[in-house]
Amino acid sequence: MKTAKKADEAAALIPEGSVLLIGGFMGVGSPHRLIDALVARGVGGFTVVANDTAMPGCGIGKLVTAGLVTKLIASHIGLNPETQAKLIAGEIEVELVPQGTLVERIRAGGVGLGGVLTATGLGTPVEDGKQVMEIDGKRFLLEKPIRGDFALIAAKSADYKGNLEYSLTAHNFNPIMAMAADTVIAEPHSILPVGAIPPDAVKTPGVLVDHLLEREH
């Protein structure tokens, strides 16, 4: 059984300098209450792995604005001018990764694979400095697995075993990130009694989840 934590209690678990996998796509499906608690706490130096940094004032954008992000691994930062500005000012290091490669690298980290062999990025700047392998006459880039110290994910609902359901386009990176971190903190909209989520509806088994945020008020 998991006991539901307040957002500030959960944020306090995360040491300075941690590698954070954070769910969400332009803020949709991001753990907003947890992000607000991190901003309120002010401890940073984080490496953030996420699809994007949303916009200023939204989702992961708030962490960037607050100066808590030292390094970013993402597929897209074009809609957040503050991320751009900090990149140009040398205040944040950015590794850009094709979106499909990013999710497969995180999955590889989560399911114990040694890397990802993909055609995406071949012949582009993404190839620079990476090993290219020829397999049965086709060329593939070897991309390394990614894991986090923490995964901070959002879900539609949870039960007190930690089982999670997701909603529509708020799935995005959340189910995969739930597999790839030492500690997984899930922020559900609601928490249901154990047994109220049918086994076939569970998309993240509770055994993957370490901490639950209390439901929304």
Added chain:
Amino acid sequence: MKTAKKADEAAALIPEGSVLLIGGFMGVGSPHRLIDALVARGVGGFTVVANDTAMPGCGIGKLVTAGLVTKLIASHIGLNPETQAKLIAGEIEVELVPQGTLVERIRAGGVGLGGVLTATGLGTPVEDGKQVMEIDGKRFLLEKPIRGDFALIAAKSADYKGNLEYSLTAHNFNPIMAMAADTVIAEPHSILPVGAIPPDAVKTPGVLVDHLLEREH
């Protein structure tokens, strides 16, 4: 929209010598009506990729008994003495693959990856003849992707767009196989009107499914 086919119409689509990915684990979650139709038709020479061959008289075991399987790629054949006998008699070629490696190889075939880098099988006979790669100081076997000409899968329910839901331990290899074949034939227990399966409940999007078997009578 998909029109629902009778089992013998669906079986007739499958040429002699095809590579078939067939869902199921000891017969649970196998496309039983489709298998019966293949046995009734008697065309064979198939390469079958499946977790196991169940037991004589059950699921994929029926295809083996009927002599329709020339080659088998599976993780376990220990509970089907007929598969064993045909292997010893040289009537069927068998490639044994660790179960987790098998599902990842099929997934790689389905999602366009060049291979699977796994620690499973290292230091065992599974390693023989395969490339071993060292990545960041750890050793991994390079396992090749698997694809089929056809995937024959079972589902709990479908809609006429081909969207699929699965039930309990009848998921097994079905959702992954649905991604890894040129033609996917799904055998659902029931078929619902389009819109009756909520988007969040769909586990195989209908765009992956080419043909539906009519519902059970």
Added chain:
Amino acid sequence: MDAKEIIARRVAREVKTDMLVNLGIGLPSLVANFLPADVDVFFQAENGVIGLGSRPPEGMEDPDLTDAGGSFVTAVPGAASIDSAMSFGLIRGGHLDMTVLGGLQVDERGFLANWMVPGKMVPGMGGAMDLVAGAKRVIVAMVHSAKGKPKIVPECTLPLTAARRVSLIVTELAVIEPTEAGLVLRELGPGASVEDVRAATSASLIIPEQIPAMELV
């Protein structure tokens, strides 16, 4: 009819029933407005939905249902929610029938550059590299030249999106098909002559004897 509408109306003719189609943001997204009523397709938004619908009426937005540009959308009956792993599995595994993308440059090899201009803002590639590397058909929908400078060039000077030959280039002046032999001028836009196209194109073009006029939906 402005250039963008010509392009969108021509690209719409490429979309056939039962396809899975991904439309990029901006110009490509206009294609959805011009589909004939009898064409029944699913649109994918790579952030996680198959069966993208139109914009919701004011006040009926769902915060968990947006497109890849972050705009609120609806879902059609038979839609499926997918996570990023499934979404890019579809794209990279060859399950996406067509992607329509904007372009900065296309060259004689048929290679596309559309994700960054060195020295300018670095938005990141998002899903573009996966889409161009993985989709069955890649259609570049773009105005023929940018401020008088040709965009169809001998060799891209901007960083490539993928080293893969795109399927078709559609501009307001022409439909051009990249082939093994080079860029073939297939159709002329409303009122455009071969000379107009040549004048606006710095790449070599193969000019067949008969070049029909573009048909628009």
Added chain:
Amino acid sequence: MDAKEIIARRVAREVKTDMLVNLGIGLPSLVANFLPADVDVFFQAENGVIGLGSRPPEGMEDPDLTDAGGSFVTAVPGAASIDSAMSFGLIRGGHLDMTVLGGLQVDERGFLANWMVPGKMVPGMGGAMDLVAGAKRVIVAMVHSAKGKPKIVPECTLPLTAARRVSLIVTELAVIEPTEAGLVLRELGPGASVEDVRAATSASLIIPEQIPAMELV
């Protein structure tokens, strides 16, 4: 108390609340019968369920809910259905806290052989190689010797299941921990002496000064 019950009762003490545990078929499956009431764990069946329950009453079997041996089971409240990719993702990604498996041989390196005897029937490795390569703790539960022949040997003569040192060997005579330095005799079974263990073991054993008696649940 027979040998198997001694082993199962001793292994049961290794199972702690909140673990995810996979029990192999045969002897290992008996462990579930001896868990203390206050130990709250989830059992995984690798064919696709987390939260395996007991056997269903006669007539209440569900054809879509079986364990990895193909026997009908139930699911506990809070159970989750998972496909084979998730199931082996959990196993291979280090999310499985413990697997209990039978053994044919274990050697001084702590390497296990438990999937085939050359010259005999070839059952296939099923999930065994994934489990031994991937689980956090691997516990071998087996009778100490087979028909008078030692099973704990200097070096396995049977094909290995994985080149990974298992965590613990539990027999009716002893608890033995494979370590960097070799096999350490940790506990003695009911009525067994160091000499009994030595006589039934062909591998070298490291014998500490104090060796407590096995405690059983």
